[in-house]
Amino acid sequence: LSTGTTIVLSSYHWLLAWIGLEINTLAIIPILTMTPHPRATEAATKYFLTQATASAVILFSSLINAWQMGEWSINSLTNFPMNALSVAIMMKLGLAPLHFWMPEVLQGISLSTGLILSTWQKIAPMTLLLQVSHLVDLNLMVVIGFTSVLIGGWSGIGQTQLRKILAFSSIGHLGWMVIVLKISPQLSLLNFLLYIIMTSSIFLSLMTISATKMTEIAISWPKAPAMTMSMMLILLSLAGLPPLTGFAPKLLITLELVKQDMLLIALSVMMISLLALFFYLRLTFILSLILPPNTASSSPIWRTSNKSLSPIAMINSLSLTLLPLSPTLLLLM
Numbered sequence: 001l002s003t004g005t006t007i008v009l010s011s012y013h014w015l016l017a018w019i020g021l022e023i024n025t026l027a028i029i030p031i032l033t034m035t036p037h038p039r040a041t042e043a044a045t046k047y048f049l050t051q052a053t054a055s056a057v058i059l060f061s062s063l064i065n066a067w068q069m070g071e072w073s074i075n076s077l078t079n080f081p082m083n084a085l086s087v088a089i090m091m092k093l094g095l096a097p098l099h100f101w102m103p104e105v106l107q108g109i110s111l112s113t114g115l116i117l118s119t120w121q122k123i124a125p126m127t128l129l130l131q132v133s134h135l136v137d138l139n140l141m142v143v144i145g146f147t148s149v150l151i152g153g154w155s156g157i158g159q160t161q162l163r164k165i166l167a168f169s170s171i172g173h174l175g176w177m178v179i180v181l182k183i184s185p186q187l188s189l190l191n192f193l194l195y196i197i198m199t200s201s202i203f204l205s206l207m208t209i210s211a212t213k214m215t216e217i218a219i220s221w222p223k224a225p226a227m228t229m230s231m232m233l234i235l236l237s238l239a240g241l242p243p244l245t246g247f248a249p250k251l252l253i254t255l256e257l258v259k260q261d262m263l264l265i266a267l268s269v270m271m272i273s274l275l276a277l278f279f280y281l282r283l284t285f286i287l288s289l290i291l292p293p294n295t296a297s298s299s300p301i302w303r304t305s306n307k308s309l310s311p312i313a314m315i316n317s318l319s320l321t322l323l324p325l326s327p328t329l330l331l332l333m
Helices: 003-007 014-032 038-069 079-093 099-109 111-120 118-131 140-154 162-179 187-211 225-239 247-259 264-287 310-321 326-332
Strands: none
Touching: 003 014, 003 118, 014 038, 014 111, 014 118, 038 079, 038 099, 079 118, 079 140, 099 111, 099 162, 111 118, 111 162, 111 187, 118 162, 118 187, 140 162, 140 264, 162 187, 162 247, 162 264, 187 225, 187 247, 187 310, 225 264, 225 310, 247 264
């Protein structure tokens, strides 16, 4: 995984970037099938087919561009190859309307593998998108970003499986990044970094309490009250509520859209984000305000685990308290 991502990060040549993406895809397939279950095999098959299709489109568009321009440089693309490439990268990222594989794949794998899929596997495609941000079509980015925020909020409302909820949450957050990609790539990069921190913290918290369904987080308070409290705040941070970390990217993106006289888009995206806020608040309500009956499954654990929670505590702190530092981080970029 690290080899493929490093090749993409260091490449200025489309063929090298494509090779890096292929190494990335082939490296995670055995990790997806690590769990001996038909759902894991199905998830790996779906992931491979979608990623292979997107890689074929990337290779096709780069070949057309090399034929037209006579070079393979990432920063020189004509109109049609650029649009085809943008769509292919967005399929790799799982952006709407090419998002259908993302919830199904996440549902069929473990939480630890889902963490890799939702964070590390997004780095290489997002890097390519940031490198060509000055060439992308603004209207295409706005339409895909707007659709992703809408689908990410609307589809997550009726879900009871936490992995599917996190998949739609990922789609919505990536939509915010794509909307502002053409206008301010630095702001999009800041949003991506904060997204990785917050998503990692919620996945690690769920792995600690071994919860994959809403009914399982409802009985987590007696078992791990401190972890449950921090997880509740992380969900509110993902929702973008002040004064938590997740509020910063939404505020900065909205201000940037207003500065570019895109008032209608800014207002529409903010209103649609209320859909996602609903299911975040629903999870928070289950975590904090529903006390389960005192059964054996909800009693405090008398034989605790010896594993260290220091890394989780550190990343949870980052996902909750980075709001004051966000303007400084943006200036440093």
